Structure formats: structure tokens, C-alpha cells
Amino acid sequence: MYEQNTQSNYDDIFKRLVKAAYNGDVEQEINKIHQEGNETADKYALYASGGGDPNQVVFKVKDCAGDCVQKTGEDCEASCLFNAVVRDMEGNVVIKHNNCSGCGKCVEVCKNYSLVDKKEFVPIIKLLKDRKQPVFAIVAPAFIGQYAPEITPGKLRAAFKRLGFYGMVEVALFADILTLKEALEFDRLVTKEDHFMLTSMCCPIWFSMVKRVYKDLVPHISPSVSPMVACGRGIKFLHPGAKVVFVGPCIAKKAEAKEEDIKDAVDAVLTFKEVDQIFGVVGIDPAKMSEDPSEHSSTAGRIYARTGGVSKAISDTLNRLWPERKIKIRAIQADGPKDCKEVLKEALEGKIDANFLEGMGCPGGCVGGPRSVADVETGTKRVNEYGSEAESLTPVDNEHVMDLLKHLGIADIHEFLDSEKAAMFIRDFM
Template identity: 60%
Template structure:
């Protein structure tokens, strides 16, 4: 498949949308394109099944006689091949990881773009649109690009503001620490965090059903951030920006689809910056970093466990049972770990799974190698003024604005319901 063509079409449509000549650009592309090009335009404009984000597009340039099967087979046998050798998703146990879109250049899979329908809203500025950025974003758009410069870049695109999801990861560290304190009271008890990865959560929900009672009843930081913004600004729209295709699917799940209106990947944002001639490195620095070390390191494998463990130590220093964590690094390890737990091999009391190797920094649409992304995340974490949300005054102020009187109120009450999820 001509992936570069699909991305080039998206770039052209973005540029035309900001220049006010979208319809003419669509006509020109379609007049000079084949059937596959028509579909590229269709999905690049945000069309297609509203509940799906990955689509199959037949491409006449695909050579079915050649072996272009993805390098890594689907762990749950959901990827098969039709009689012509093209990839087909069966949707039986699909965790919607999105890894196969880029694994094979002839896999005839693309992901729907969700940005172009937002451009008119951004240009008219009739409602505030917030960019909420994943903790993995640091360093992705330049080694020395600051969060403040990214904030300026998004404002130039028309966003009202940029919020770090890491601050809401802080809130969920408080909540999951309290949930752990309530759920783990002897050596046999254990929990699975729900603050990691939609692939991890999807595996539990769709395949390892017997473990559902052990998953902590929290939304993801993305959902927490979106809901928090909409509680404070009900008219606002929220756009999540991260390295993950699975987040596009998570945002459409029925019980949490109220939180986020669209999802963009780092790769898409880079294309948008290029199409609009925005260079974040040249932007004004608008500082506003309010997250703790714990919230910032959610982006890498083991970060969630450390953040919640450190938070628990501060919240409940006398608790005799401390967090003993095991991490699954990548989808294969997630499957193996969940299978082992299901078989009774309990070696820890807190389980964290990341569907991509390295964690979110290893997402399929990240711009950096996971190792470098991890270095940036850890370095940014060390610059925080607070180790955990317990001693982060901005988190306490935010909870007050959301109508949550104190930390313990995160476990119950209407105000804290925006952070709850029943599995």
C-alpha cells in the first residue's frame, strides 16, 4: 500500500483547509487519482464508521503474489489473509493496538484521520478547543522544544489552550493508591491497574474475563483530563494528542465517549505542523508545567507502578503491605502475564501492562525511538517541583475546582464520578 500517498493526501487537505480552498483541493486529488485514492480522501476527511478507526483499503498496486505479511503475527490470531493475500481483521479478540498499520507496507490498512473536521471550529473560535497532550510528548518535536513552545504551536493552530495529561495522571495516582489500600489487605490480594494502556485493558475485558474483578475502577488519564476540562468548561471540545492508535478506539467506547472529541497522533501533528509552516522550536515559550514527577513518567514502562507506589507511601506510610509490582512490556508480555495470572501464578500485588515496548514512548505513531523517548520522559520527570501529587499544590487546587473536597473523596461521591469506570 502507498502509505506515503495517504499521508501526503492528509497533508494537502490540512493545508487546503487552513487556506480556505478544501473543496477545490479534493476535486483536484480525486480527478487525478484511482479508486484507492478516493478512499484515502474519504478517510483522511474523517469519514467512515464512527465507531471504527482502522479500515481496509484495496490498492491496485498491492502485489498479491509477493509475501508481504506483517513481520509479527497477531497475538490473538485476529489478523488473517484473504485469497488475494491481503490483510483482514476478524474483530474477534482485537485489542485495536494499531501495530499492523505500519508493520507491513502492503497490509492495506489505514487509520482514520480526525483533524480536518475540527479546522473550521479552530478557525472560527466560537467554542474553546483544548489540546490535551500525553506525557510521552516531551522531546518528540525536537530535543530542546519545551512544553511552553508546544503550547504556543497549538495556539497558532487555533487551539484555546494545551493541558498536560500528566496532571490528571497525578489525580489517578492518588485514586489508584487509595484503591490499592482498600483492595489489598493480605498477601493473596492483587490488583491490575487501569491507568496504563487501552490495549492492556482491552485484553482483560475481551479475553481474560476472570480477571475483571481485580482491575481497578479508574478511567485512563486521557479520559480523566477530558472529563475534567468539560466539567469546568462544558462548552469545550477536547482533542487528545499521543503516540497511540488504540487511543482513537478508546475515545469511542460507549461508557467514556463523553470525554474526548478527537484523537491525533504525534505523526499526524507533525504533518499538521508541516502543512501550516509551524516550527515548535521557533515558538514563544509559554510555561505552565503543573504535574509531578509521577504523572510525567506514566509515559514509560514501570512509570505507573512507581508513581502509584510513591504516592501510596506518602498517603499511607503505615500500611504494612507495600506495592510489589510486575510490569508487562509490550503486547506479547501482556498476553503472557495475563495468562499466567489467570492460571494462578500470582507473584505480585500490582500488575501494570503496556501494549507497546517501552510503554507509550514506544507507540506506533511516536516520532522517536522508545529508548530516546524514555530518556526525555525521565529527564522531564526530574525537573518537576513535586515527586508525587501528594505534595503538588496544583493538583489539590484542581481537585477543589472540580468539587472534590479532599483526596479521600476520590473514592466516592458524584464529584469524583468522572474518574470512575466500572469494568
């Protein structure tokens, strides 16, 4: 039963466990799966329920002789950016976890579904049902347009609350905050025409490439956390004891959330596809929910979801802060893994003219993430439309951002360069 169409069975097992967890009988359902399946089904149940090594994201479920390469032309070993996937003498996949960044590229191309990424929602359900502490859903800027066109941010927020979440916060609001910080960092770091800066914020694949392969570029990375981490820390600062669940388009964020120096920020990560499955299992149709509006982000934060969005956001903000600044942002965007490698290699060799380097591990940016629901074109179009609907172009003119900063202990934007006052937004890469 479970040797055929194994991906749908992994998803089916996840949905069965979600339903069982809301009904309070998840252990009984796991036992039932064990009785009707085999070793593969047991492993699916383990990882679909959030089990396995707590520090790992990607797991091997069964042996694979590599026949998928002949059928599809896609190879998990070749897809790995960090040489973490190899094959033994019999051709079976072996994951070298010391090399694995958790980016999930191998899972994305594995058509035999011998490799899976852990699903983290089932353990959260108990917290949602108990309602003893607030649990927030924080949604990546790419969320807009992922589901039906009539599902507004307000309706999606209401749907998350129906699941048991205390509230839904757009990470774009904290992307606004980090846009201010990055503009200040650029002003501090790029003072000559030959200086350049790498943004560290959004994409964990881009950051992992620099940290693991192109280490000589680390001094050029801006010392900022990602918007996901900033949002998680901000919520926990304002709501002590709260739990935070990030919702986004990629597997790599599951790995980022487990990194030692930032694992305080986010307690679980869900993908857009997983959320779509969850709504279906529990019978929630976001399109039929009442509006629960609370959208305060600017254009800058909203367009982070697509390639070039970060560069434009920070450039617009820099120009708003210092319109007479002589050295403007000259940005280059790396779009996809191959492009990221080429841009970083050229930066090492001193062959780029740009002074601001933005990298996206997925073609199109976050809207092209492997666990998106909408296609890249639809996602990009909707992100741009949503950006144009914002009341302010940059966070400089966004009164909600300025008010939020005061509540977070930052009275003036220049305090972003104060390592003590802005500690929750700073990451040391050296």
C-alpha cells in the same frame, strides 16, 4: 501514481487536505484528488479527511495477496491480538470488525499500506478557525522529547495556540490525580498478601486483553478511567461547551475515545506524527515560538509515559500517604503484547507473587508507541529527565493538583472512593 509508495501518498493526501481546510477549500481538494488518482486515492482522501464509519479506526483500502509477508516477515494477520484480521480464499485481508479493538497493530506492520487508520484532524480545523467554542489540545505524558530538544512544553503550547487551539494541557496533571485514586484503590482492594490489583488506566491494549481474553481477571481491575479520559472530562467540567483533542503516540487511543461509556470525554485523537506533519504544512516551527509556560504536574504523572512509571508513581504515593502500611506494592510490569499475555496468563493461574500488575502494549511503554516521532531510548531518557525536573515527587505534595481537585468538586482525596463525587474518574468494568 497511487499504487507505488502508498504510505507516503496517504500522508501526502492528509497534508494536502489539512492545508486545504485551513484555506477553506477542502472539498475542492478532494475533487482534485479524485480527478488525478484512482480508487485507492479516493479511499485515502476519505479516511484522511475523517470519513468512514464513525465507530471504526482501522480501514482496508485495497486487496493484499500477502506478498509483504514474504518480503518483510511481518504479517498483519499474525500481529492481531484479537483474531480480527483474517484472509479470504484468495489470500486477501478481511477485517472482522466485531472482533477489532482498533489497537492498530495490523496498520503498524502493513508494509503494503492496504490498512490505514483514520485521521481525525481535518473536521477539527473548522472549529479552530471559527473560534466560537474553545478547543483544547491535551498531550500525553510521552510528548516530552518527541520533537527537537529545544522545543519546550511552553513553546509547544504556543505552537498549538498558533494552530487555533485555546490552550494545551498536559495529561500528566490528570495522571497525578489518578495516581492518588489508584493508591486509594490499592489500599482498599489489597488487604491481604495474596490479593492483587490490575491497573486499568493507561494502555487500551492491556485493558482490551483483559476484557476480551482474560475475563476472569476483570474483578481485579481498578475502577478508574484513563488519564486521557479524566483530562477530557475535567476540561469539559471546567469549560462547558469546550472540545478536546488528545495528542499521543498510538492508534489505540483513537479506539478508546470511541468506547460507549467514555466517548463524552474526547472529541478527536491525533498522533505525534500527525501533529509533526500539521506543523510542517501550516509553516509553524515550534522551536521558534515564544515561551508559554504552564507546567504543574509532579514526577509521578510525568513518568507514566515509560514502562514501570505507573507502578513507581503509585508506589511512591502510597508510601507518602501511609508510610507504615505493612503490605507495600510489589509490582510487575508487562512490556509489549507478548509480555502482557504471559503476565495475564500467570495471574489467572495464580503463579505471580506481585500484587500490582501494570501492562504496556508497546515495548518501552507509551514512548514506544507506533506513532511516536522519537525513538524509545530518546523518549525514555527525556521523560525521566522531565520527571526529575518536577517540583514535587508525588501528587500528595502538589498544590496545583489539590487546588484542581477542589475546582472539580473533590475537597478531600478520600472522596475518590465516593462514586458520586468522583464519578468522572470512575469506570465500571463489571
